[in-house]
Amino acid sequence: MELYHLRTFVAVAEERNLSRASERLFTSQPAISAQIKALEETLGLELFDRTPKGMRLTAAGEELLSHAHQVLNAAGALLQQARGLHDELIGSIRIGLNSDARFLRIAALQAGLAERHARLDVAILAGSTAANLPALRVGKLDAAFISGTLDDPEMSVLHLCDEELVVVAPKAMSAQIGAGDIPTLSQLPWVFTSPDCAYFQAMRALFHAHGCEPSSTLLANQEDALIELVRAGVGLGIVRAGIVGDEQDSAYELPVVLPSIPLKLAYLRRRANDPLIRAFRVVVADVWSLETEQESLRPAV
Numbered sequence: 001m002e003l004y005h006l007r008t009f010v011a012v013a014e015e016r017n018l019s020r021a022s023e024r025l026f027t028s029q030p031a032i033s034a035q036i037k038a039l040e041e042t043l044g045l046e047l048f049d050r051t052p053k054g055m056r057l058t059a060a061g062e063e064l065l066s067h068a069h070q071v072l073n074a075a076g077a078l079l080q081q082a083r084g085l086h087d088e089l090i091g092s093i094r095i096g097l098n099s100d101a102r103f104l105r106i107a108a109l110q111a112g113l114a115e116r117h118a119r120l121d122v123a124i125l126a127g128s129t130a131a132n133l134p135a136l137r138v139g140k141l142d143a144a145f146i147s148g149t150l151d152d153p154e155m156s157v158l159h160l161c162d163e164e165l166v167v168v169a170p171k172a173m174s175a176q177i178g179a180g181d182i183p184t185l186s187q188l189p190w191v192f193t194s195p196d197c198a199y200f201q202a203m204r205a206l207f208h209a210h211g212c213e214p215s216s217t218l219l220a221n222q223e224d225a226l227i228e229l230v231r232a233g234v235g236l237g238i239v240r241a242g243i244v245g246d247e248q249d250s251a252y253e254l255p256v257v258l259p260s261i262p263l264k265l266a267y268l269r270r271r272a273n274d275p276l277i278r279a280f281r282v283v284v285a286d287v288w289s290l291e292t293e294q295e296s297l298r299p300a301v
Contacts (some may be wrong), residue, residue, distance in 0.1 A: 146263075
């Protein structure tokens with residue numbers, strides 16, 4: 001029995017689907033099936049019932065799942081300890097984005113990692129807050145940028161800054177917008193973000209405070225897509241301040257007061273002492289001038 005057998009077992013148990021488990025583990029579905037079969041033969045137990053709705057743990061599988069987690073966590077702790085014994089950090093880190101790379105200072109982060117850890121492979125992956133959090137939980141990402149509040153005991157976060165939000169509108173709709181009072185704006189078409197996005201929640205709070213609901217035209221859960229749809233005259237939207245509004249732009253900011261939302265870097269709490277995560281936090285602290293974080297990560301003398 002190998003560790004990869006246990007990783008496959010846990011992935012299938014949590015995903016309840018061979019296809020999703022194969023995507024999570026970046027391997028083929030036949031390989032997943034073969035590994036589960038090999039593990040069952042080694043243990044002399046059936047771990048799953050194959051049903052039309054997917055893979056369901058047997059009673060034996062349910063009992064062994066927690067033990068599999070314990071073994072994998074212990075192996076992970078051993079790997080973290082071994083990494084800490086290296087003078088040079090070697091490995092890979094996958095970072096999830098939730099906004100444009102310039103705003104997140106990705107070029108500076110990559111340069112900082114390259115300067116300090118030349119043999120560290122860095123993967124920058126596009127995403128969103130809603131997609132990044134589950135990807136962190138299942139190990140598809142090592143760290144991720146998120147916007148909004150987060151109440152999750154499994155996660156640790158670094159507060160990077162507060163994002164100032166604005167309502168943006170096509171200049172072609174300026175006559176309809178007029179003074180821009182909230183009830184009037186609610187009657188105009190809007191380009192929404194997804195409901196689990198902090199921008200969407202800020203918009204709903206704004207309209208609920210005035211006893212009205214915005215009209216939805218379509219959903220765009222990528223910021224660049226939302227901005228281009230606003231510029232094209234599809235509807236209004238909420239974005240980070242300063243993105244639109246120069247003289248040549250076909251969209252402009254409205255004088256609507258919105259609360260700011262926090263931008264954070266998130267990672268699994270149990271990996272706080274992982275040398276990989278600590279190294280990345282040091283670079284993030286430098287790039288974002290997080291003095292408290294820099295102090296906490298400074299080696300003892």
